[in-house]
Amino acid sequence: MNLEIPWWIDTFRKTPGAFSVSEALALYHAVKDNMDINIFHHVAIDLGSNIGKSSIPAIVALSELGYEDFFYMCDPIFEPLNIKHPGCYWLDDPNFEKKTDAVLKILAPNVKTDTIGMYSTIFLKEYAGRFNYIMIDSGEHLMPLLEQEMFYIEKMVVPGTLLFLHDCGAQYVAPYEMYNKLGDEGGGWRKLDLHYPEIVEFVGKNQLEEGNQSWHCYNNVYSPAFVGGLIKL
Numbered sequence: 117m118n119l120e121i122p123w124w125i126d127t128f129r130k131t132p133g134a135f136s137v138s139e140a141l142a143l144y145h146a147v148k149d150n151m152d153i154n155i156f157h158h159v160a161i162d163l164g165s166n167i168g169k170s171s172i173p174a175i176v177a178l179s180e181l182g183y184e185d186f187f188y189m190c191d192p193i194f195e196p197l198n199i200k201h202p203g204c205y206w207l208d209d210p211n212f213e214k215k216t217d218a219v220l221k222i223l224a225p226n227v228k229t230d231t232i233g234m235y236s237t238i239f240l241k242e243y244a245g246r247f248n249y250i251m252i253d254s255g256e257h258l259m260p261l262l263e264q265e266m267f268y269i270e271k272m273v274v275p276g277t278l279l280f281l282h283d284c285g286a287q288y289v290a291p292y293e294m295y296n297k298l299g300d301e302g303g304g305w306r307k308l309d310l311h312y313p314e315i316v317e318f319v320g321k322n323q324l325e326e327g328n329q330s331w332h333c334y335n336n337v338y339s340p341a342f343v344g345g346l347i348k349l
């Protein structure tokens with residue numbers, strides 16, 4: 117695998133949120149290497165995107181592949197009446213949504229973005245289209261929500277759809293259980309190799325976690341690798 121320091125790393129590191137640089141690199145390469153451009157007429161969605169730290173690597177990869185359709189960011193934070201996040205100081209900026217959109221436009225000018233201020237299950241229940249890319253990083257990562265999301269998602273995917281679960285193998289149990297259930301024999305999905313050993317070593321050697329505004333990367337020394345990837349069979 118040909119690893120380089122990505123041109124979008126400064127914007128990624130400056131964007132506050134969850135993802136580590138290792139996870140971002142793993143996601144970027146997984147999309148670049150596994151996305152079937154023949155299913156580009158479907159749309160991409162990040163469930164629990166917050167202001168898009170998890171969206172950046174995927175949207176750049178899709179843009180570089182020539183994707184021109186919608187990338188939806190679904191998170192109740194985009195509907196101010198929904199919820200408040202005491203820890204997310206960046207949501208106090210009244211322009212955070214506009215700023216998010218502007219950043220993504222610069223990184224991926226050919227991709228259309230839309231923010232959806234809804235709970236994932238309400239949006240998925242109402243939405244009538246199909247997805248080519250899905251990230252699940254919503255809520256508290258408990259099984260009841262994940263099962264509801266997958267209930268709708270299974271009806272909205274096509275062979276080749278890429279599905280990623282964050283906090284897979286971290287302190288949360290449900291995302292890893294779901295990843296195994298889907299990816300094991302008969303689950304309808306195949307697990308992707310995200311090349312973590314090589315990526316984590318590269319990130320460490322080049323100190324790429326330095327300055328990353330991630331609530332998971334304590335003191336810039338720990339680079340979590342908790343994105344699990346699957347492709348629909």
Ligand SMILES: C[S@@+](CC[C@H](N)C(=O)[O-])C[C@H]1O[C@@H](n2cnc3c(N)ncnc32)[C@H](O)[C@@H]1O
Pocket residue numbers: 132133134135163164165166167168169170171190191192193234235236237253254255256
């Ligand atoms: C772990 S954070 C996501 C971090 C983000 N993906 C990143 O990389 O920075 C979880 C997010 O899920 C959102 N959320 C909570 N319940 C949700 C639901 N039912 N549907 C969609 N998003 C939800 C929260 O507002 C929060 O922003």
